[in-house]
Amino acid sequence: MSRSSFQQFHWQSSQFKSASNDIDSFYSLLAEQMQRLGMQQQTLGAIEAYPLDLYQSPNPHSSRPNLLISAGFHGEEAAGPWGMLKFLSQLDSEVFNKINLSLLPLVNPTGFKAGHRFNQYGENPNRGFEFAAGRALESADSSVEGKLLIAQQDLLKALSTDGILTCHEDVLQHNCYVYSFEPEQAAGAFSLGLRDSLAGFFEVAADNSIDGCPLDKGLIHNHYDTSFESCLVRLGAKRGACSETPALEDFDQRIDANCAVMQQFVAFSL
DSSP states (O other): OOOOSSOOOOOEETTTTEETTOHHHHHHHHHHHHHHHTOEEEEEEEETTEEEEEEEOSSOOTTSOEEEEEEOSSTTOTHHHHHHHHHHHTOOGGGGGTOEEEEEOOSOHHHHHHTSSSOTTSOOTTSOOEEETTEEEOOTTOOHHHHHHHHTHHHHHHHTTTEEEEEEEETTOSSBEEEEEOSSSSOOHHHHHHHHHHHTTSOBOOSEEETTEEEBTTEEESOOOSSHHHHHHHHTOSOEEEEEEETTSOHHHHHHHHHHHHHHHHHHHO
């Protein structure tokens, strides 16, 4: 079975008292958290009526680790953005004295609002990040969102030197797993910690193959493709990951799991 590009998925969150695709509620709650934390906002571009916003630590310092968390590349993977809201609500501003944290909370707003995988133009925002001669390049598969991100690759490279986490979901799964990238050939504490943070909420997917990639103990390790996180690792991020929560499970539980994997990602560098 393959994922549908335009099948719509909608859930209801009890904790946020909101539908999964309520984009106005999402942006309103996001603005509240950004104001509370004092994070710097930079709009990288617009997709129809919606901005592609990047947020950064209030007072970044060159001596601190640089971490980037992104979510909402696929519109039917709604627990990633909502999980980031929960993560932000529990974040203490003291963390900015220890790390430079940057966020892309909702990359594909038109897909998110519709509740389907691709953007409204039928493009996959997490493909088309080609890499050659040390640079990210556009391709025929690059989406509107992807082109905006590729245009900002120097900035995004600097903001993710110590790690990139992208939070995804799998609408075909009852189980969780993680794509991970580390300098070592074998998965280490970084990868295992992220997997185990999800395993506190869901069963880990059994060893098999997902999208042609071998899954071993809940991890697909050092698999390079044309995804955003893979590209940033090639650009120089020390570590990277794409978490996958099971969208066949309870929505609020998935929100909590996405919050937890973000917390684990940050804790690893503290």
